[in-house]
Amino acid sequence: MAKVAFLGLGVMGYPMAGHLKAAGHEVTVYNRTAAKAENWVAQHGGSWAATPREAVAGCDFVMACVGNDDDLRAVVQGDDGAFAGMGAGATFVDHTTVSAIVTRELAALGAEAGIGWVDAPVSGGQAGAENGQLAIMCGGAEAAFTAALPVMEVYAKAVEHFGPVGAGQITKMVNQVCIAGAVQSISEGLWFAMQAGLDAKKVAKLVSQGAGGSWQLANRAETMVDNQFDHGFAVNWMRKDLGIALEQGKEMGLSLPVTALVDQFYGEVQQLGGGRWDTSSLIQRFRKMNGEDL
Numbered sequence: 001m002a003k004v005a006f007l008g009l010g011v012m013g014y015p016m017a018g019h020l021k022a023a024g025h026e027v028t029v030y031n032r033t034a035a036k037a038e039n040w041v042a043q044h045g046g047s048w049a050a051t052p053r054e055a056v057a058g059c060d061f062v063m064a065c066v067g068n069d070d071d072l073r074a075v076v077q078g079d080d081g082a083f084a085g086m087g088a089g090a091t092f093v094d095h096t097t098v099s100a101i102v103t104r105e106l107a108a109l110g111a112e113a114g115i116g117w118v119d120a121p122v123s124g125g126q127a128g129a130e131n132g133q134l135a136i137m138c139g140g141a142e143a144a145f146t147a148a149l150p151v152m153e154v155y156a157k158a159v160e161h162f163g164p165v166g167a168g169q170i171t172k173m174v175n176q177v178c179i180a181g182a183v184q185s186i187s188e189g190l191w192f193a194m195q196a197g198l199d200a201k202k203v204a205k206l207v208s209q210g211a212g213g214s215w216q217l218a219n220r221a222e223t224m225v226d227n228q229f230d231h232g233f234a235v236n237w238m239r240k241d242l243g244i245a246l247e248q249g250k251e252m253g254l255s256l257p258v259t260a261l262v263d264q265f266y267g268e269v270q271q272l273g274g275g276r277w278d279t280s281s282l283i284q285r286f287r288k289m290n291g292e293d294l
């Protein structure tokens, strides 16, 4: 069993750290809002620390799941950051969804101190974190990935290594690009069905069995028809992720037209007050255009 620190006890990090403790690892947690760290220790045991630097002392692995690029920098760098407390030979595993740019920058900084880096963004949402069923997309040196794999497997149903530092984050961008187009198509399809006077749930159930089927259609159509958007992964997070993907595409000289369009549509959903609705709320644009109360 390893000595592990977990930085960031949000919707995702709190249950992920809990799985590590339940598996028998020695876990110290850090959270910016200390009350959450105290609750976590009361629930799971282990210990908590007031700063990332204190939390990571003597650890083999440091896992993080915070918000965006700036938040990751805040827990890694500086006098109280994780790198100030990690020893050579330790591995930093970043589960936050961030840009490949910040990933490469921080990994290079860690390498100067002999610290390994695995970028390991996750997919599967709150339910996946709670049930220990996440899909984890990794980048980093082979040795760092191999060392971290048994620790990550505690909360994963699938873990893959895609290449050097940054490859995990780019894979997550692919994931978000695929989701954006799929959710917009399903929104159009369900709206089409409703306007044609069909039973849209019945339509979705049948279409799901054929070539038009997808995870999004099978798992989100009913609640989209019922006007319910509380599945966890928020529009605000999705805009962050699509922004990262569009920037990466620009750097590579690629055009991602559907992603750019759907990003704008999510911007409209934010203006409707839906920043915290889940990503299937794209259908609300149609309801709004139709003059319906949301």
Ligand SMILES: NC(=O)c1ccc[n+]([C@@H]2O[C@H](COP(=O)([O-])OP(=O)(O)OC[C@H]3O[C@@H](n4cnc5c(N)ncnc54)[C@H](OP(=O)(O)O)[C@@H]3O)[C@@H](O)[C@H]2O)c1
Binding pocket: 008, 009, 010, 011, 012, 013, 031, 032, 033, 036, 065, 066, 067, 068, 070, 071, 072, 074, 075, 095, 096, 097, 098, 122, 123, 124, 125, 126, 232, 233, 234, 237
């Ligand atoms: N939620 C999902 O379904 C989902 C799915 C896949 C991927 N993700 C990604 O996973 C990451 C975390 O998502 P989440 O839903 O768990 O977010 P969340 O509930 O908002 O939690 C964010 C965590 O990061 C901490 N944090 C934020 N900024 C910080 C800073 N500057 N310094 C120190 N700590 C900071 C927060 O501390 P406080 O408690 O003090 O605010 C909190 O513990 C994001 O990158 C998100 O895109 C989320």
